[in-house]
Amino acid sequence: MTEYAYYPGCSGRATARGYDESLLAVAPRLGMTLTEIPDWNCCGSGLALSVNQVLSLALSARNLALAEKIAPTVVTPCPSCCLTLNKANHVLQDGGAAAAPVQSCLEAGDLKYGGGVRVRHLLDVIVNDVGVERLAQAVTAPLTGKRVAPYYGCQVVRPVAEGDDAEYPHNLEQVIAAVGGEVADFPLKTSCCGGALVATRPELGREMCLDLLRSIGAARADIVVTPCPLCQVTLEMAQHQNRGILQGGALAPVLYLTQLIGVALGLSERELGLQRALMPKTCRRALARTEQQPAL
Amino acid sequence: MEPEIVFEAQQDPTFYDAVAALPEGERLRSCLQCGSCGGTCPVARILQHTPRRLFAMVRAGMKREVLTSLTPWVCSSCYACTVNCPAGIKITDIMYALKRMAIKEGLQPKESDANRFAEQFTDVVCAHGRASEFEAMMRYMMFSHPGRLLGKSAVGLEMMGRGRMPLLPHRIQGLESFRRLVARARELDEVKP
Numbered sequence: 001m002t003e004y005a006y007y008p009g010c011s012g013r014a015t016a017r018g019y020d021e022s023l024l025a026v027a028p029r030l031g032m033t034l035t036e037i038p039d040w041n042c043c044g045s046g047l048a049l050s051v052n053q054v055l056s057l058a059l060s061a062r063n064l065a066l067a068e069k070i071a072p073t074v075v076t077p078c079p080s081c082c083l084t085l086n087k088a089n090h091v092l093q094d095g096g097a098a099a100a101p102v103q104s105c106l107e108a109g110d111l112k113y114g115g116g117v118r119v120r121h122l123l124d125v126i127v128n129d130v131g132v133e134r135l136a137q138a139v140t141a142p143l144t145g146k147r148v149a150p151y152y153g154c155q156v157v158r159p160v161a162e163g164d165d166a167e168y169p170h171n172l173e174q175v176i177a178a179v180g181g182e183v184a185d186f187p188l189k190t191s192c193c194g195g196a197l198v199a200t201r202p203e204l205g206r207e208m209c210l211d212l213l214r215s216i217g218a219a220r221a222d223i224v225v226t227p228c229p230l231c232q233v234t235l236e237m238a239q240h241q242n243r244g245i246l247q248g249g250a251l252a253p254v255l256y257l258t259q260l261i262g263v264a265l266g267l268s269e270r271e272l273g274l275q276r277a278l279m280p281k282t283c284r285r286a287l288a289r290t291e292q293q294p295a296l
Numbered sequence: 297m298e299p300e301i302v303f304e305a306q307q308d309p310t311f312y313d314a315v316a317a318l319p320e321g322e323r324l325r326s327c328l329q330c331g332s333c334g335g336t337c338p339v340a341r342i343l344q345h346t347p348r349r350l351f352a353m354v355r356a357g358m359k360r361e362v363l364t365s366l367t368p369w370v371c372s373s374c375y376a377c378t379v380n381c382p383a384g385i386k387i388t389d390i391m392y393a394l395k396r397m398a399i400k401e402g403l404q405p406k407e408s409d410a411n412r413f414a415e416q417f418t419d420v421v422c423a424h425g426r427a428s429e430f431e432a433m434m435r436y437m438m439f440s441h442p443g444r445l446l447g448k449s450a451v452g453l454e455m456m457g458r459g460r461m462p463l464l465p466h467r468i469q470g471l472e473s474f475r476r477l478v479a480r481a482r483e484l485d486e487v488k489p
Binding site: 052195 | 469
């Protein structure tokens, strides 16, 4: 078993509870021991960084300091948290002029960080630490015949595609193959869903989502898989709100990475938080193992 | 697009240097004006100023126009421009820096109040130690965007029914020391609210 310090991110306890639940259900079966960082705080994401840079770095630094006490590697399912924590980690590990005010904030909070932590995204850990061979061996209910669209979103591949190829990412495709599914390739797999614009520019966000969902529909997907909690909720809400004008693969259920894996490991709907889907019937139908549809 | 004429008297000759002095700003001096940024930008479809144009405006000392531009505030942080910039400019990070500069100068972006959302979200995080989407959305939309709130209410209720939208914020335990850390950060930052 490999030990990781687990940073769920705020979404893991709210909109993305199904991600947190399915990850905790799947992890022991893949040889991962996750210890939640005690009393972790919000990283502030891009919003705090838009307001105050020292604050943004200090929010992440507190988490790094708390994580350093329990394990050398932090794993998080949220690409935005991963990027935000990494920005602070690089500043503090470099120890340049930008690190001094952040260290001062840590002192004010009675904390110390020695720079000994590495922050990684869950997808990188599953593909490169657990390995797709081990994942494939753990599969008991392969997703045979299911077309799965790999939706990366932005920040798991940009600005840095840790543990993958930035130009041609294929970690998700490897996971889909390992769980016995078929890849439903679509050209917008690393395009932005506009999740950050849901509150402030809803009409633009909607357009971006519809572009994506139609591209997924054209790929005749049965299921969409994403490693990003914000992408998941953005696409799922867009499907729910536009279900009258979308059809077929554009309404394929959007699963978190670990929900897809969990289904293939034979875990139940409740263990994976699948009952929390906004359109649970569509989800159940897509995951049902019926007679194969004839290929078009 | 209407042509803009900016007279020398309206330019701020120190602005280019001030932006270059921001975190990741120095590389802006190597902008080739190639337009790769706008070409890859998913929100360019609604922008008056693509990043390329915005940076030309920075060079021209158009401080007020740059700092009230919608561009940084509608940036969705997808980092497509950053990875595609042939000059290696960290464009997304510069957008963040421009947002902070605009807040510091008390300038409101045109056709947007996204600055208010960023500040309110940050205040929620600083108060509880955790984000609360419900509280942040309510604060932002209740009075200024009741229509948006209404449009989201059906799906919001569905989210609540599935345990995905807690009404009460999670609070961290070590709030006292957390608030000291926040207070120090507010003191030390380049931007003071």
